[in-house]
Amino acid sequence: MPPTVSKPRYPIRLDELTRDDIQALTKVLQIDNTSATTPWAENEIQRLIDALPAHLRSTFLLRLVPNTVLNHAAVCPAHKGMNRHVVHDAWMLIKREVTFHLDLLYAYPDVVGLEEKAILRNLRAVSGMWIPPSSEDLPQGAWDFQVKRCEACMLARIGTKPTILRNMRTVLLSRNQMKKNSKTSRLIPWVEAWITQCGELSTDFFFRSGEKAFAMRKAMDEAVKARNEDRKRRKKKANAVPSDDNLHVNSTAPHLERNHVVETGESVDSGVSFANRQLESLKDEIDSVIELYTGLTSGYEPVAEQQLVPPQHEGPLFSTAGGGRKSHSARLSYGENRWTASLDANPPELGLSKGAPASKVRSSSGKLSRDTERDKDDANSEYSRGSWETASISSDETSRTTWTSFYRDK
Known part of the structure; x- marks a missing residue:
């Protein structure tokens, strides 16, 4: 077959x-x-x-x-x-x-x-x-x-x-x-x-x-x-962790106490270190809050329309209450300093929000007054110059190359 x-x-x-x-x-x-x-x-x-x-x-x-x-x-x-x-x-x-x-x-x-x-x-x-x-x-x-x-x-x-x-x-x-x-x-x-x-x-x-x-x-x-x-x-680069040596924020009671420990050694404007100014302004804010509650316990009744707003700010504030001391508010001019220059390289984790409203501080008379000076341009602040979380990282998957442009220039 x-x-x-x-x-x-x-x-x-x-x-x-x-x-x-x-x-x-x-x-x-x-x-x-x-x-x-x-x-x-x-x-x-x-x-x-x-x-x-x-x-x-x-x-x-x-x-x-x-x-x-x-x-x-x-x-x-x-x-x-x-x-x-x-x-x-x-x-x-x-x-x-x-x-x-x-x-x-x-x-x-x-x-x-x-x-x-x-x-x-x-x-x-x-x-x-x-x-x-x-x-x-x-x-x-x-x-x-x-x-x-x-x-x-x-x-x-x-x-x-x-x-x-x-x-x-x-x-x-x-x-x-x-x-x-x-x-x-x-x-x-x-x-x-x-x-x-x-x-x-x-x-x-x-x-x-x-x-x-x-x-x-x-x-x-x-x-x-x-x-x-x-x-x-x-x-x-992706696994690099930003250092926290420059800024530590204790936010256990964010509306009552914020302890900012900033690297000392640089003077800003009036010759007082940046850290001392921060600590002084925050202590004054705490004193104003204590005075407020003291007035409430002594029979003081605030106006119904006015509500207590927790003190929040972007720049350092100088506010005191009582005595012959005046409430003063000013924004620090950061200028060009070592910390700002190295922000992109090793930015700290910020404890204050960028879009926070202007702080309200109670004076010795018991009335609320808004800060006279507001931020002119948040985009020019040091916090808006880029952060570690929002930094762009180039991806590996490049489907297209610049080969054509490379040879057209020859």
Whole structure:
């Protein structure tokens, strides 16, 4: 009984194709029908598609499967007879190769040599086929936009450019050699099948692409090291904890007692240290509150409309009650001092809110009076110059790089 020949499985991915299958498909996709100089192209394409085996041609049943279930390529009438799933898989691999897989080298151009930069620019220009001309992401020397958006036509345009094929094999080999025991990219047999159809140039392309792969791999290794160093610096910066040596706030009774211990040794305006002024003003506020409650116990009845407002302020206040002492309120001029200059580097945790209302202090007569001087501009205060919590931290995920701007300036 003769052995039965098993019917080949309908392929969906490139790694499901045999070497003969890849040769047959790349032969079709090496005819550029978008050029006006090849009016015979569509007839030749149709002839080659008809000669393909059944599993490399389009089937009616799979065309009914929606794209959300099984991805297939968008093709023009000239390529509608091809296996759309294999075409789409090849197209997506090439698209990732000239964009995503090159982003690391684009992010660190200082570690890339001049010859390697030329290879990267040559490959990045391919993305002009699907990036609109009006886009800001259009690379330097971008290819003409593919109006029909046929993935098979775009593959054919790549297959007719020997330099692109050589550079693509260089990048594929360099990335494949970075890890030991790594699987060979599914795209390498496809690109090599394209190169073998270049005739006498194929041998030279294989040699040169393999030779340049070593230098490209070295550049990739340096880019990986630079990226790891950046990650360590960002992690160290994110884990840094601001020091509390400069300011400690005891807020057990925030409306009655606030003990501010500020680093002494610097004079402000009148020669009195900033810490002494703070302590003096806060003690006076506490005295005024005690006097208020003393008056209430002795029969004093405050006006119904007037309610006690806890003393809150942004700047230091000088207020006293009783005797011949006057209530005085003034905002300190911080000027340029060491503490303000180092605020961004090691800001303390502020115990007073930035938007607190003006404080009300009771005088010796028992009436409430509003401070005569208000803050002119909170934006100019030292607390508004940025804080540790609101400081912007650059993220690691940079999808886009400034590679295009870098080369346009050259």
